[in-house]
Amino acid sequence: MTKNLGRTITPRTALLLLLLTATTFAQKPRPQKPAATAHFSGQNAYTITQQYLTAAPKRFVGSPGHTAAENFIKSHFAPEAAKGDVITDSFTATNTPIGSVPMRNYIVRFPGKKDGIIVLATHYETNYPLKDIAFVGANDGAATTALLIEIGNYLRVHPPQGYSVWLLFDDGEEALKDWSNTDSLYGTRHLAAKWSQDGTLTKIKAFLLADMIGDKDLNIDHDDNSTPWLRDLLVTAAKNTGHSANIYKNSYPGLQDDHLPFAQRGVPVLDLIDIDYGPPTAEHPEGGFHHTVLDTIDKVSPKSLQIAGDLFLELIRLINAR
């Protein structure tokens, strides 16, 4: 996410990226087999991040890489698709700065035993304005897509005993030109409106968003736009899982992210985001890895993905126990 656009490429980075890209395209993506995992594994999530980046290094809307990203996500949920629990939400974003753009959200449902839904969400595409540089969004989109896939692997073995859990892979989070209320969050704005009309929204107990939390240097920000009781629950979840040192070092007065369209319609929301990403630069005061060619797999760690997974699963448990 964010509003800044980075275009800094040093010659050394360019060479590295050239090599990386060459390696990437030399490897043919292997077909993905749906996995089942007894315990959430940060290492698995990291491996899936690598595989996702190999299959779809650039995933901006309308590109072949975007289609590859969709296929990658779907390939991990064949058992759920067989049960009719993978929903494709196709729509066209109209009047965008680049015209009409077909987009697709994917919802994977893990039915629970209690009436009510907990949504876990991430955007899966890459930033469109960065389409002409070697931007792969390892932390910004890829790691959290892998995080949700690995949580799905866990839920396949441990079906929800309380509320249903729905994984949402949403499209068009990023601005297509310049971040504004109308140029951003296309997928979630569409889905929040749709779920408002069909009554789904009233069943959502919590909307938990993952964004940029594969960061090696992980500290989840305190976000004023998140619902207070869910922020409190994150503090408890962090304490219970031994990750208190990884949250709320920094506070932001209202982060604009995929949770907003749901918050605006009264859904309890929590954005798990670490906006500080890399050493600050003049162009990127929030961190020089954000929206630059430096957002690569080496900035992501299995440990941070483990922390993120632990927090999400504990949050689900705590929400059910309320």
Ligand SMILES: [Zn+2]
């Ligand atoms: Zn972004």
